[in-house]
Amino acid sequence: MDKLSLGVDLGGSHISVAAVDSSGAILLKEVAPLSRNEEHDRIIDQMIDMLRSLRQNPGLNGRQADRIGVGVPGVIDMDRGVTLFIPNLKGEWRGVPLKDRIEGALDMPMVLANDVRCFTLAEFRFGAGKGSTHMVGLAIGTGIGGGLIVNGKVHTGLDGVAGEIGHIIIDVNGPRCGCGSYGCMEALAASPAIVSMAVRAVRQSAGATKIAEYAEGDLNKVTAETVARAARDGDFHAVEIMDRVGFYLGVGISNLLALLSPDCVVIGGGVAKAGEVLFEPIRKTLKATVHTAPLDKIRIAAAQLGTDAGVIGAATWAMASA
Protein backbone atom coordinates (compact mmCIF):
# COMPACT_ATOMS: atom_id res chain seq x y z
CA MET A 1 0.00 0.00 0.00
CA ASP A 2 1.04 3.50 -0.91
CA LYS A 3 2.96 5.27 1.89
CA LEU A 4 1.70 8.51 3.35
CA SER A 5 3.52 11.72 4.20
CA LEU A 6 2.59 14.26 6.82
CA GLY A 7 2.48 17.87 5.67
CA VAL A 8 2.64 20.93 7.90
CA ASP A 9 1.75 24.44 6.75
CA LEU A 10 2.81 27.09 9.24
CA GLY A 11 0.74 30.16 8.45
CA GLY A 12 0.65 33.58 10.07
CA SER A 13 -2.55 32.77 11.98
CA HIS A 14 -2.89 28.98 11.91
CA ILE A 15 -1.10 25.66 11.67
CA SER A 16 -2.43 23.05 9.26
CA VAL A 17 -1.35 19.44 9.45
CA ALA A 18 -2.45 16.75 7.02
CA ALA A 19 -1.79 13.16 5.98
CA VAL A 20 -1.36 13.08 2.21
CA ASP A 21 -0.94 10.21 -0.25
CA SER A 22 1.18 10.10 -3.39
CA SER A 23 -1.74 11.28 -5.54
CA GLY A 24 -1.91 14.50 -3.52
CA ALA A 25 -5.14 13.48 -1.78
CA ILE A 26 -5.64 14.55 1.83
CA LEU A 27 -6.76 11.66 4.04
CA LEU A 28 -7.03 13.65 7.27
CA LYS A 29 -6.41 17.26 8.11
CA GLU A 30 -6.32 19.30 11.28
CA VAL A 31 -6.14 23.08 11.53
CA ALA A 32 -5.39 24.94 14.75
CA PRO A 33 -5.25 28.67 15.43
CA LEU A 34 -1.82 30.13 16.06
CA SER A 35 -0.91 33.19 18.07
CA ARG A 36 1.82 35.27 16.44
CA ASN A 37 2.96 36.34 19.88
CA GLU A 38 3.68 32.81 21.03
CA GLU A 39 7.32 31.80 21.61
CA HIS A 40 8.68 29.53 18.87
CA ASP A 41 9.27 26.70 21.33
CA ARG A 42 5.57 26.60 22.20
CA ILE A 43 4.59 26.67 18.52
CA ILE A 44 6.93 23.79 17.73
CA ASP A 45 5.48 21.82 20.66
CA GLN A 46 2.04 22.45 19.21
CA MET A 47 3.18 21.17 15.77
CA ILE A 48 4.65 18.04 17.36
CA ASP A 49 1.42 17.36 19.28
CA MET A 50 -0.63 17.77 16.12
CA LEU A 51 1.67 15.48 14.14
CA ARG A 52 1.63 12.80 16.88
CA SER A 53 -2.12 12.82 17.11
CA LEU A 54 -2.48 12.73 13.31
CA ARG A 55 -0.08 9.81 12.96
CA GLN A 56 -2.07 7.76 15.49
CA ASN A 57 -5.48 8.78 14.19
CA PRO A 58 -7.61 5.66 13.59
CA GLY A 59 -9.03 7.44 10.53
CA LEU A 60 -5.83 6.47 8.68
CA ASN A 61 -7.00 2.83 8.87
CA GLY A 62 -3.56 1.69 9.92
CA ARG A 63 -1.74 3.27 6.97
CA GLN A 64 1.72 4.42 7.96
CA ALA A 65 3.25 7.83 7.38
CA ASP A 66 7.02 7.67 7.08
CA ARG A 67 8.14 11.25 6.51
CA ILE A 68 7.25 14.87 7.23
CA GLY A 69 7.38 18.05 5.14
CA VAL A 70 7.07 21.46 6.78
CA GLY A 71 6.37 24.66 4.84
CA VAL A 72 7.06 28.01 6.52
CA PRO A 73 6.43 31.59 5.37
CA GLY A 74 10.00 32.82 5.40
CA VAL A 75 13.64 32.30 4.58
CA ILE A 76 15.22 29.00 5.55
CA ASP A 77 18.40 26.97 5.33
CA MET A 78 17.01 23.92 3.56
CA ASP A 79 20.10 21.76 3.99
CA ARG A 80 20.21 22.15 7.76
CA GLY A 81 16.45 22.48 8.23
CA VAL A 82 16.84 25.72 10.16
CA THR A 83 14.59 28.78 9.85
CA LEU A 84 16.51 32.00 9.19
CA PHE A 85 13.81 34.67 9.07
CA ILE A 86 10.03 34.43 9.39
CA PRO A 87 8.97 38.08 9.49
CA ASN A 88 5.41 37.61 10.77
CA LEU A 89 6.18 35.49 13.83
CA LYS A 90 7.50 36.55 17.23
CA GLY A 91 11.30 36.83 17.36
CA GLU A 92 11.35 36.27 13.60
CA TRP A 93 12.47 32.66 14.15
CA ARG A 94 16.12 33.47 13.47
CA GLY A 95 18.16 30.27 13.63
CA VAL A 96 15.43 27.90 14.90
CA PRO A 97 16.49 24.23 14.31
CA LEU A 98 13.04 23.03 13.29
CA LYS A 99 14.24 19.84 11.61
CA ASP A 100 16.25 18.67 14.62
CA ARG A 101 13.36 19.36 17.01
CA ILE A 102 10.72 17.59 14.95
CA GLU A 103 12.86 14.63 13.86
CA GLY A 104 13.94 14.17 17.48
CA ALA A 105 10.38 14.14 18.76
CA LEU A 106 8.79 11.99 16.06
CA ASP A 107 11.68 9.83 14.91
CA MET A 108 10.86 10.42 11.24
CA PRO A 109 12.83 12.27 8.54
CA MET A 110 11.65 15.82 7.94
CA VAL A 111 12.26 18.34 5.15
CA LEU A 112 11.87 22.08 5.56
CA ALA A 113 10.69 24.23 2.65
CA ASN A 114 9.33 27.68 1.93
CA ASP A 115 5.53 27.71 1.93
CA VAL A 116 5.13 29.26 -1.53
CA ARG A 117 7.58 26.74 -3.00
CA CYS A 118 5.28 24.07 -1.44
CA PHE A 119 2.23 25.76 -3.00
CA THR A 120 4.05 25.76 -6.36
CA LEU A 121 4.95 22.07 -6.16
CA ALA A 122 1.37 21.12 -5.23
CA GLU A 123 -0.19 23.15 -8.05
CA PHE A 124 2.38 21.73 -10.48
CA ARG A 125 1.79 18.11 -9.54
CA PHE A 126 -1.93 18.10 -8.76
CA GLY A 127 -3.47 21.48 -9.59
CA ALA A 128 -3.52 24.16 -12.26
CA GLY A 129 0.01 23.35 -13.48
CA LYS A 130 -0.55 19.64 -14.16
CA GLY A 131 1.20 18.58 -17.36
CA SER A 132 3.56 21.55 -17.38
CA THR A 133 7.35 21.24 -17.79
CA HIS A 134 8.53 24.73 -16.77
CA MET A 135 6.13 26.47 -14.38
CA VAL A 136 6.12 29.58 -12.23
CA GLY A 137 3.90 29.80 -9.13
CA LEU A 138 2.92 33.12 -7.52
CA ALA A 139 1.04 33.60 -4.26
CA ILE A 140 -0.22 37.14 -3.82
CA GLY A 141 -1.38 38.10 -0.35
CA THR A 142 0.17 40.38 2.29
CA GLY A 143 3.38 39.65 0.40
CA ILE A 144 4.17 38.09 -2.97
CA GLY A 145 5.95 34.76 -2.88
CA GLY A 146 6.91 32.51 -5.72
CA GLY A 147 8.28 29.20 -6.83
CA LEU A 148 9.95 27.89 -9.97
CA ILE A 149 9.63 24.52 -11.66
CA VAL A 150 12.38 23.90 -14.22
CA ASN A 151 12.31 20.64 -16.19
CA GLY A 152 9.71 19.20 -13.86
CA LYS A 153 11.63 19.95 -10.67
CA VAL A 154 11.48 22.74 -8.09
CA HIS A 155 14.44 25.03 -8.67
CA THR A 156 15.65 26.17 -5.27
CA GLY A 157 19.03 27.68 -6.20
CA LEU A 158 21.91 28.60 -3.93
CA ASP A 159 20.86 28.30 -0.26
CA GLY A 160 17.39 27.24 -1.42
CA VAL A 161 16.12 30.80 -1.80
CA ALA A 162 15.29 30.95 -5.53
CA GLY A 163 11.77 32.09 -6.41
CA GLU A 164 11.54 35.44 -4.61
CA ILE A 165 9.38 36.86 -7.35
CA GLY A 166 7.91 39.54 -5.08
CA HIS A 167 11.31 41.17 -4.82
CA ILE A 168 11.81 41.73 -8.51
CA ILE A 169 12.28 45.48 -8.89
CA ILE A 170 9.96 46.81 -11.59
CA ASP A 171 10.05 50.51 -10.72
CA VAL A 172 13.48 51.85 -9.76
CA ASN A 173 11.72 55.04 -8.61
CA GLY A 174 9.02 53.19 -6.69
CA PRO A 175 8.15 53.04 -2.99
CA ARG A 176 10.32 51.32 -0.41
CA CYS A 177 9.64 47.63 0.10
CA GLY A 178 9.77 45.71 3.38
CA CYS A 179 12.98 44.05 2.11
CA GLY A 180 14.84 47.35 1.98
CA SER A 181 14.82 47.90 -1.81
CA TYR A 182 12.67 50.33 -3.76
CA GLY A 183 9.99 49.45 -6.28
CA CYS A 184 9.71 45.67 -5.76
CA MET A 185 6.55 44.12 -7.20
CA GLU A 186 5.51 43.26 -3.62
CA ALA A 187 5.65 46.93 -2.56
CA LEU A 188 3.38 47.85 -5.48
CA ALA A 189 0.87 45.03 -5.80
CA ALA A 190 0.43 43.04 -2.56
CA SER A 191 -2.51 43.68 -0.24
CA PRO A 192 -0.94 46.51 1.84
CA ALA A 193 -0.42 48.49 -1.40
CA ILE A 194 -4.01 47.79 -2.45
CA VAL A 195 -5.35 48.88 0.93
CA SER A 196 -3.26 52.03 0.86
CA MET A 197 -4.54 52.97 -2.62
CA ALA A 198 -8.10 52.22 -1.51
CA VAL A 199 -7.90 54.32 1.65
CA ARG A 200 -6.70 57.25 -0.42
CA ALA A 201 -9.51 56.72 -2.94
CA VAL A 202 -12.11 56.67 -0.16
CA ARG A 203 -10.72 59.93 1.27
CA GLN A 204 -10.40 61.68 -2.07
CA SER A 205 -13.81 60.61 -3.32
CA ALA A 206 -15.43 61.82 -0.07
CA GLY A 207 -16.77 58.32 0.41
CA ALA A 208 -18.42 58.14 -3.05
CA THR A 209 -17.10 54.63 -3.67
CA LYS A 210 -18.50 51.21 -2.80
CA ILE A 211 -15.19 50.52 -1.03
CA ALA A 212 -16.35 52.86 1.76
CA GLU A 213 -19.75 51.17 1.89
CA TYR A 214 -18.33 47.62 2.03
CA ALA A 215 -15.90 48.70 4.75
CA GLU A 216 -18.86 50.06 6.71
CA GLY A 217 -17.41 53.54 6.56
CA ASP A 218 -14.42 52.44 8.67
CA LEU A 219 -11.07 52.94 6.93
CA ASN A 220 -9.55 50.29 9.21
CA LYS A 221 -11.88 47.74 7.66
CA VAL A 222 -10.68 48.31 4.10
CA THR A 223 -9.04 45.12 2.80
CA ALA A 224 -7.94 43.79 -0.59
CA GLU A 225 -11.17 41.73 -0.55
CA THR A 226 -13.30 44.87 -0.05
CA VAL A 227 -11.63 46.45 -3.06
CA ALA A 228 -12.01 43.33 -5.22
CA ARG A 229 -15.71 43.06 -4.30
CA ALA A 230 -16.30 46.73 -5.14
CA ALA A 231 -14.46 46.25 -8.44
CA ARG A 232 -16.61 43.25 -9.33
CA ASP A 233 -19.64 45.43 -8.62
CA GLY A 234 -18.38 47.98 -11.11
CA ASP A 235 -17.18 50.68 -8.70
CA PHE A 236 -15.03 53.11 -10.70
CA HIS A 237 -12.37 53.69 -8.04
CA ALA A 238 -12.03 50.01 -7.19
CA VAL A 239 -11.76 49.03 -10.86
CA GLU A 240 -9.05 51.65 -11.32
CA ILE A 241 -7.08 50.23 -8.38
CA MET A 242 -7.38 46.64 -9.58
CA ASP A 243 -6.31 47.77 -13.08
CA ARG A 244 -3.18 49.32 -11.61
CA VAL A 245 -2.42 46.28 -9.44
CA GLY A 246 -2.97 44.02 -12.46
CA PHE A 247 -0.61 46.23 -14.47
CA TYR A 248 2.18 45.86 -11.88
CA LEU A 249 1.61 42.11 -11.61
CA GLY A 250 1.54 41.87 -15.41
CA VAL A 251 4.90 43.65 -15.65
CA GLY A 252 6.41 41.32 -13.04
CA ILE A 253 5.04 38.22 -14.79
CA SER A 254 6.25 39.62 -18.13
CA ASN A 255 9.75 39.69 -16.61
CA LEU A 256 9.39 36.04 -15.59
CA LEU A 257 8.35 35.10 -19.11
CA ALA A 258 11.26 36.98 -20.74
CA LEU A 259 13.70 35.31 -18.40
CA LEU A 260 12.37 31.77 -18.08
CA SER A 261 9.94 31.16 -20.96
CA PRO A 262 7.80 28.81 -18.84
CA ASP A 263 4.77 27.04 -20.31
CA CYS A 264 2.51 27.88 -17.38
CA VAL A 265 2.09 30.54 -14.66
CA VAL A 266 -0.16 29.68 -11.72
CA ILE A 267 -1.45 32.56 -9.60
CA GLY A 268 -2.86 32.01 -6.13
CA GLY A 269 -3.08 33.64 -2.70
CA GLY A 270 -5.77 35.83 -1.15
CA VAL A 271 -5.48 38.71 -3.62
CA ALA A 272 -5.86 36.36 -6.61
CA LYS A 273 -9.36 35.44 -5.38
CA ALA A 274 -10.43 38.76 -6.91
CA GLY A 275 -10.78 36.80 -10.15
CA GLU A 276 -11.37 38.45 -13.52
CA VAL A 277 -11.13 42.04 -12.21
CA LEU A 278 -7.47 41.19 -11.57
CA PHE A 279 -6.74 38.62 -14.28
CA GLU A 280 -8.11 40.80 -17.08
CA PRO A 281 -5.62 43.69 -16.54
CA ILE A 282 -2.83 41.12 -16.01
CA ARG A 283 -3.57 39.58 -19.44
CA LYS A 284 -3.86 42.99 -21.06
CA THR A 285 -0.46 44.02 -19.67
CA LEU A 286 1.13 40.77 -20.83
CA LYS A 287 -0.12 41.40 -24.36
CA ALA A 288 1.58 44.81 -24.30
CA THR A 289 4.85 43.79 -22.65
CA VAL A 290 5.73 40.23 -23.73
CA HIS A 291 7.76 40.34 -26.95
CA THR A 292 10.15 37.42 -26.75
CA ALA A 293 8.32 34.52 -25.04
CA PRO A 294 5.51 32.78 -27.00
CA LEU A 295 2.62 34.27 -24.98
CA ASP A 296 -0.10 32.46 -26.94
CA LYS A 297 1.32 29.10 -25.84
CA ILE A 298 1.70 30.02 -22.16
CA ARG A 299 -1.14 29.24 -19.76
CA ILE A 300 -1.86 31.95 -17.18
CA ALA A 301 -4.06 30.09 -14.71
CA ALA A 302 -5.68 30.62 -11.32
CA ALA A 303 -4.54 28.20 -8.59
CA GLN A 304 -6.89 25.24 -8.08
CA LEU A 305 -6.05 23.71 -4.72
CA GLY A 306 -7.08 26.61 -2.49
CA THR A 307 -5.65 26.84 1.02
CA ASP A 308 -4.75 23.13 0.98
CA ALA A 309 -1.93 23.67 -1.54
CA GLY A 310 0.50 24.42 1.32
CA VAL A 311 0.10 21.14 3.25
CA ILE A 312 -0.21 19.06 0.10
CA GLY A 313 2.98 20.62 -1.27
CA ALA A 314 4.90 20.17 2.00
CA ALA A 315 3.93 16.49 2.20
CA THR A 316 4.71 15.96 -1.49
CA TRP A 317 8.10 17.63 -1.04
CA ALA A 318 8.88 15.12 1.72
CA MET A 319 7.93 12.23 -0.58
CA ALA A 320 10.01 13.62 -3.43
CA SER A 321 13.05 13.87 -1.13
CA ALA A 322 12.73 10.21 -0.11
Next chain:
Amino acid sequence: MDKLSLGVDLGGSHISVAAVDSSGAILLKEVAPLSRNEEHDRIIDQMIDMLRSLRQNPGLNGRQADRIGVGVPGVIDMDRGVTLFIPNLKGEWRGVPLKDRIEGALDMPMVLANDVRCFTLAEFRFGAGKGSTHMVGLAIGTGIGGGLIVNGKVHTGLDGVAGEIGHIIIDVNGPRCGCGSYGCMEALAASPAIVSMAVRAVRQSAGATKIAEYAEGDLNKVTAETVARAARDGDFHAVEIMDRVGFYLGVGISNLLALLSPDCVVIGGGVAKAGEVLFEPIRKTLKATVHTAPLDKIRIAAAQLGTDAGVIGAATWAMASA
Protein backbone atom coordinates in the same frame (compact mmCIF):
# COMPACT_ATOMS: atom_id res chain seq x y z
CA MET B 1 41.07 10.47 -30.49
CA ASP B 2 38.69 13.12 -29.27
CA LYS B 3 36.16 14.22 -31.92
CA LEU B 4 35.92 17.84 -32.99
CA SER B 5 32.94 20.10 -33.55
CA LEU B 6 32.68 23.06 -35.86
CA GLY B 7 31.30 26.24 -34.33
CA VAL B 8 29.87 29.20 -36.23
CA ASP B 9 29.26 32.62 -34.69
CA LEU B 10 27.17 34.86 -36.92
CA GLY B 11 27.79 38.40 -35.74
CA GLY B 12 26.45 41.69 -37.00
CA SER B 13 29.66 42.49 -38.89
CA HIS B 14 31.53 39.20 -39.23
CA ILE B 15 31.26 35.43 -39.38
CA SER B 16 33.59 33.34 -37.23
CA VAL B 17 34.08 29.66 -37.83
CA ALA B 18 36.25 27.41 -35.67
CA ALA B 19 37.14 23.78 -35.04
CA VAL B 20 36.85 23.12 -31.30
CA ASP B 21 37.70 20.09 -29.18
CA SER B 22 35.88 18.80 -26.11
CA SER B 23 38.10 20.82 -23.78
CA GLY B 24 36.89 24.02 -25.45
CA ALA B 25 40.21 24.61 -27.20
CA ILE B 26 40.17 26.17 -30.66
CA LEU B 27 42.32 24.24 -33.15
CA LEU B 28 41.69 26.50 -36.13
CA LYS B 29 39.64 29.61 -36.61
CA GLU B 30 38.65 31.76 -39.55
CA VAL B 31 36.92 35.13 -39.40
CA ALA B 32 35.41 36.86 -42.42
CA PRO B 33 33.74 40.25 -42.71
CA LEU B 34 30.00 40.26 -43.26
CA SER B 35 27.88 42.86 -44.96
CA ARG B 36 24.57 43.45 -43.18
CA ASN B 37 23.02 44.32 -46.51
CA GLU B 38 23.79 40.94 -48.03
CA GLU B 39 20.87 38.59 -48.81
CA HIS B 40 20.62 35.69 -46.36
CA ASP B 41 21.18 33.14 -49.13
CA ARG B 42 24.58 34.66 -49.90
CA ILE B 43 25.53 34.74 -46.22
CA ILE B 44 24.58 31.08 -45.82
CA ASP B 45 26.66 30.19 -48.89
CA GLN B 46 29.56 32.02 -47.28
CA MET B 47 29.12 30.03 -44.05
CA ILE B 48 29.02 26.77 -45.99
CA ASP B 49 32.20 27.67 -47.90
CA MET B 50 33.98 28.55 -44.67
CA LEU B 51 32.85 25.31 -42.99
CA ARG B 52 33.93 23.21 -46.01
CA SER B 53 37.34 24.78 -46.12
CA LEU B 54 37.80 24.44 -42.37
CA ARG B 55 36.81 20.77 -42.40
CA GLN B 56 39.40 20.00 -45.07
CA ASN B 57 42.13 22.17 -43.60
CA PRO B 58 45.36 20.16 -43.27
CA GLY B 59 45.98 22.03 -40.01
CA LEU B 60 43.50 19.65 -38.33
CA ASN B 61 46.05 16.86 -38.89
CA GLY B 62 43.36 14.52 -40.12
CA ARG B 63 41.13 14.89 -37.06
CA GLN B 64 37.47 14.61 -38.00
CA ALA B 65 34.70 17.02 -37.11
CA ASP B 66 31.33 15.31 -36.92
CA ARG B 67 28.86 18.04 -36.02
CA ILE B 68 28.17 21.74 -36.32
CA GLY B 69 26.78 24.35 -33.91
CA VAL B 70 25.64 27.75 -35.17
CA GLY B 71 25.00 30.73 -32.89
CA VAL B 72 22.96 33.66 -34.20
CA PRO B 73 22.11 37.05 -32.67
CA GLY B 74 18.34 36.71 -32.66
CA VAL B 75 15.24 34.66 -31.97
CA ILE B 76 15.15 31.12 -33.34
CA ASP B 77 13.08 27.97 -33.40
CA MET B 78 15.63 25.56 -31.93
CA ASP B 79 13.68 22.40 -32.66
CA ARG B 80 13.33 23.11 -36.37
CA GLY B 81 16.63 24.99 -36.71
CA VAL B 82 14.90 27.97 -38.29
CA THR B 83 15.73 31.62 -37.60
CA LEU B 84 12.66 33.70 -36.65
CA PHE B 85 14.04 37.20 -36.19
CA ILE B 86 17.57 38.58 -36.45
CA PRO B 87 17.04 42.32 -36.13
CA ASN B 88 20.45 43.49 -37.37
CA LEU B 89 20.56 41.59 -40.66
CA LYS B 90 18.85 42.35 -43.96
CA GLY B 91 15.26 41.07 -44.14
CA GLU B 92 15.51 40.14 -40.46
CA TRP B 93 15.96 36.47 -41.41
CA ARG B 94 12.31 35.64 -40.73
CA GLY B 95 11.77 31.91 -41.29
CA VAL B 96 15.20 31.03 -42.74
CA PRO B 97 15.74 27.21 -42.58
CA LEU B 98 19.41 27.41 -41.62
CA LYS B 99 19.66 23.86 -40.31
CA ASP B 100 18.24 22.30 -43.48
CA ARG B 101 20.54 24.35 -45.71
CA ILE B 102 23.72 23.60 -43.80
CA GLU B 103 23.01 19.94 -43.07
CA GLY B 104 22.14 19.45 -46.75
CA ALA B 105 25.37 21.03 -47.94
CA LEU B 106 27.76 19.46 -45.44
CA ASP B 107 26.03 16.18 -44.58
CA MET B 108 26.62 16.66 -40.85
CA PRO B 109 24.12 17.24 -38.03
CA MET B 110 23.75 20.89 -37.02
CA VAL B 111 22.22 22.62 -34.00
CA LEU B 112 21.03 26.21 -34.01
CA ALA B 113 21.30 28.33 -30.86
CA ASN B 114 21.13 31.95 -29.75
CA ASP B 115 24.59 33.54 -29.65
CA VAL B 116 24.40 34.73 -26.03
CA ARG B 117 23.23 31.30 -24.91
CA CYS B 118 26.38 29.98 -26.69
CA PHE B 119 28.51 32.59 -24.88
CA THR B 120 26.92 31.51 -21.58
CA LEU B 121 27.59 27.82 -22.20
CA ALA B 122 31.24 28.51 -23.15
CA GLU B 123 31.89 30.68 -20.09
CA PHE B 124 30.18 28.09 -17.89
CA ARG B 125 32.19 25.14 -19.20
CA PHE B 126 35.57 26.74 -19.88
CA GLY B 127 35.59 30.35 -18.67
CA ALA B 128 34.60 32.51 -15.71
CA GLY B 129 31.75 30.21 -14.68
CA LYS B 130 33.79 27.01 -14.38
CA GLY B 131 32.69 24.98 -11.35
CA SER B 132 29.33 26.71 -11.08
CA THR B 133 26.01 24.85 -10.80
CA HIS B 134 23.49 27.63 -11.47
CA MET B 135 24.91 30.44 -13.59
CA VAL B 136 23.61 33.49 -15.39
CA GLY B 137 25.47 34.93 -18.39
CA LEU B 138 24.98 38.51 -19.62
CA ALA B 139 26.42 40.05 -22.76
CA ILE B 140 26.12 43.83 -22.81
CA GLY B 141 26.71 45.56 -26.12
CA THR B 142 24.30 47.27 -28.51
CA GLY B 143 21.71 45.09 -26.80
CA ILE B 144 21.70 42.99 -23.64
CA GLY B 145 21.42 39.26 -24.12
CA GLY B 146 21.53 36.52 -21.57
CA GLY B 147 21.65 32.83 -20.86
CA LEU B 148 20.74 30.64 -17.90
CA ILE B 149 22.45 27.54 -16.58
CA VAL B 150 20.25 25.58 -14.17
CA ASN B 151 21.70 22.44 -12.56
CA GLY B 152 24.59 22.45 -14.97
CA LYS B 153 22.46 22.68 -18.12
CA VAL B 154 21.41 25.55 -20.36
CA HIS B 155 17.78 26.36 -19.61
CA THR B 156 16.14 27.25 -22.90
CA GLY B 157 12.46 27.11 -21.89
CA LEU B 158 9.39 27.04 -24.11
CA ASP B 159 10.40 27.58 -27.78
CA GLY B 160 14.03 27.92 -26.65
CA VAL B 161 13.74 31.64 -25.86
CA ALA B 162 14.52 31.71 -22.12
CA GLY B 163 17.28 34.09 -21.05
CA GLU B 164 16.08 37.41 -22.48
CA ILE B 165 17.55 39.29 -19.54
CA GLY B 166 17.74 42.56 -21.47
CA HIS B 167 13.96 42.69 -21.64
CA ILE B 168 13.37 42.59 -17.92
CA ILE B 169 11.42 45.76 -17.16
CA ILE B 170 13.05 47.62 -14.27
CA ASP B 171 11.44 51.03 -14.73
CA VAL B 172 7.74 50.96 -15.64
CA ASN B 173 8.01 54.69 -16.37
CA GLY B 174 11.19 54.31 -18.41
CA PRO B 175 11.97 54.94 -22.09
CA ARG B 176 10.63 52.77 -24.90
CA CYS B 177 12.75 49.74 -25.79
CA GLY B 178 13.32 48.31 -29.26
CA CYS B 179 11.11 45.35 -28.26
CA GLY B 180 8.06 47.57 -27.80
CA SER B 181 7.96 47.66 -23.99
CA TYR B 182 8.96 50.55 -21.74
CA GLY B 183 11.82 50.56 -19.25
CA CYS B 184 13.61 47.31 -20.19
CA MET B 185 17.16 47.04 -18.85
CA GLU B 186 18.39 47.07 -22.47
CA ALA B 187 16.73 50.45 -23.13
CA LEU B 188 18.49 51.90 -20.07
CA ALA B 189 21.94 50.32 -19.99
CA ALA B 190 23.09 49.05 -23.42
CA SER B 191 25.46 51.09 -25.57
CA PRO B 192 22.80 53.24 -27.38
CA ALA B 193 21.59 54.46 -23.95
CA ILE B 194 25.18 55.17 -22.90
CA VAL B 195 25.88 57.10 -26.10
CA SER B 196 22.68 59.08 -25.73
CA MET B 197 23.55 60.07 -22.14
CA ALA B 198 27.07 60.96 -23.24
CA VAL B 199 25.95 63.13 -26.15
CA ARG B 200 23.70 65.08 -23.80
CA ALA B 201 26.54 65.46 -21.30
CA VAL B 202 28.86 66.79 -23.99
CA ARG B 203 26.23 69.32 -25.07
CA GLN B 204 25.30 70.41 -21.58
CA SER B 205 28.87 70.71 -20.37
CA ALA B 206 29.77 72.80 -23.42
CA GLY B 207 32.42 70.22 -24.25
CA ALA B 208 34.08 70.37 -20.81
CA THR B 209 34.35 66.61 -20.61
CA LYS B 210 36.99 64.17 -21.82
CA ILE B 211 34.22 62.39 -23.73
CA ALA B 212 34.25 65.30 -26.24
CA GLU B 213 38.04 65.18 -26.45
CA TYR B 214 38.20 61.40 -27.02
CA ALA B 215 35.48 61.68 -29.68
CA GLU B 216 37.57 64.35 -31.42
CA GLY B 217 34.80 66.87 -30.90
CA ASP B 218 32.49 64.87 -33.18
CA LEU B 219 29.27 63.76 -31.48
CA ASN B 220 28.91 60.99 -34.07
CA LYS B 221 32.12 59.46 -32.78
CA VAL B 222 30.90 59.10 -29.20
CA THR B 223 30.73 55.40 -28.29
CA ALA B 224 30.36 53.37 -25.11
CA GLU B 225 34.14 52.83 -25.29
CA THR B 226 34.79 56.59 -25.39
CA VAL B 227 32.69 57.00 -22.26
CA ALA B 228 34.37 54.11 -20.45
CA ARG B 229 37.83 55.46 -21.31
CA ALA B 230 36.88 58.94 -20.07
CA ALA B 231 35.48 57.40 -16.87
CA ARG B 232 38.69 55.46 -16.28
CA ASP B 233 40.55 58.75 -16.67
CA GLY B 234 38.39 60.27 -13.93
CA ASP B 235 36.16 62.50 -16.05
CA PHE B 236 33.25 63.61 -13.85
CA HIS B 237 30.52 63.33 -16.50
CA ALA B 238 31.70 59.96 -17.75
CA VAL B 239 31.94 58.56 -14.22
CA GLU B 240 28.40 59.77 -13.54
CA ILE B 241 27.13 58.00 -16.67
CA MET B 242 28.90 54.75 -15.86
CA ASP B 243 27.54 54.95 -12.30
CA ARG B 244 24.02 55.24 -13.66
CA VAL B 245 24.53 52.41 -16.16
CA GLY B 246 26.01 50.26 -13.39
CA PHE B 247 23.00 51.09 -11.22
CA TYR B 248 20.55 49.90 -13.89
CA LEU B 249 22.60 46.76 -14.55
CA GLY B 250 22.83 46.15 -10.81
CA VAL B 251 19.05 46.37 -10.45
CA GLY B 252 18.56 43.93 -13.33
CA ILE B 253 21.12 41.50 -11.90
CA SER B 254 19.51 41.90 -8.47
CA ASN B 255 16.26 40.72 -10.05
CA LEU B 256 18.06 37.67 -11.45
CA LEU B 257 19.48 36.85 -8.03
CA ALA B 258 16.09 37.20 -6.28
CA LEU B 259 14.48 34.95 -8.84
CA LEU B 260 17.13 32.30 -9.50
CA SER B 261 19.66 32.44 -6.65
CA PRO B 262 22.53 31.42 -8.96
CA ASP B 263 26.05 30.88 -7.62
CA CYS B 264 27.71 32.88 -10.38
CA VAL B 265 26.94 35.75 -12.77
CA VAL B 266 29.29 36.21 -15.74
CA ILE B 267 29.23 39.57 -17.50
CA GLY B 268 30.66 40.01 -20.99
CA GLY B 269 30.12 41.94 -24.21
CA GLY B 270 31.66 45.19 -25.45
CA VAL B 271 30.28 47.42 -22.71
CA ALA B 272 31.64 45.12 -19.97
CA LYS B 273 35.18 45.84 -21.21
CA ALA B 274 34.84 49.14 -19.31
CA GLY B 275 36.03 47.15 -16.29
CA GLU B 276 35.98 48.55 -12.75
CA VAL B 277 34.25 51.84 -13.66
CA LEU B 278 31.25 49.64 -14.48
CA PHE B 279 31.70 46.71 -12.07
CA GLU B 280 32.11 48.95 -9.03
CA PRO B 281 28.65 50.61 -9.33
CA ILE B 282 27.13 47.20 -10.19
CA ARG B 283 28.52 45.74 -6.94
CA LYS B 284 27.43 48.78 -4.94
CA THR B 285 23.88 48.47 -6.30
CA LEU B 286 23.78 44.75 -5.55
CA LYS B 287 24.73 45.46 -1.92
CA ALA B 288 21.80 47.87 -1.66
CA THR B 289 19.20 45.78 -3.48
CA VAL B 290 19.88 42.08 -2.82
CA HIS B 291 18.05 41.01 0.33
CA THR B 292 17.06 37.40 -0.22
CA ALA B 293 19.87 35.71 -2.19
CA PRO B 294 23.20 35.07 -0.37
CA LEU B 295 25.17 37.82 -2.15
CA ASP B 296 28.44 37.09 -0.33
CA LYS B 297 28.49 33.57 -1.81
CA ILE B 298 27.68 34.65 -5.38
CA ARG B 299 30.54 35.35 -7.78
CA ILE B 300 30.03 38.38 -10.04
CA ALA B 301 32.74 37.85 -12.64
CA ALA B 302 33.93 39.35 -15.91
CA ALA B 303 33.82 36.98 -18.90
CA GLN B 304 37.17 35.31 -19.68
CA LEU B 305 36.95 33.94 -23.21
CA GLY B 306 36.63 37.22 -25.09
CA THR B 307 35.16 37.22 -28.57
CA ASP B 308 35.87 33.48 -28.95
CA ALA B 309 33.13 32.57 -26.47
CA GLY B 310 30.54 32.54 -29.27
CA VAL B 311 32.21 29.94 -31.53
CA ILE B 312 33.40 27.84 -28.61
CA GLY B 313 29.88 27.81 -27.17
CA ALA B 314 28.26 26.98 -30.51
CA ALA B 315 30.64 24.05 -31.07
CA THR B 316 30.20 22.86 -27.47
CA TRP B 317 26.44 23.03 -27.84
CA ALA B 318 26.69 20.74 -30.87
CA MET B 319 28.79 18.26 -28.86
CA ALA B 320 26.38 18.39 -25.93
CA SER B 321 23.47 17.61 -28.25
CA ALA B 322 25.21 14.54 -29.65
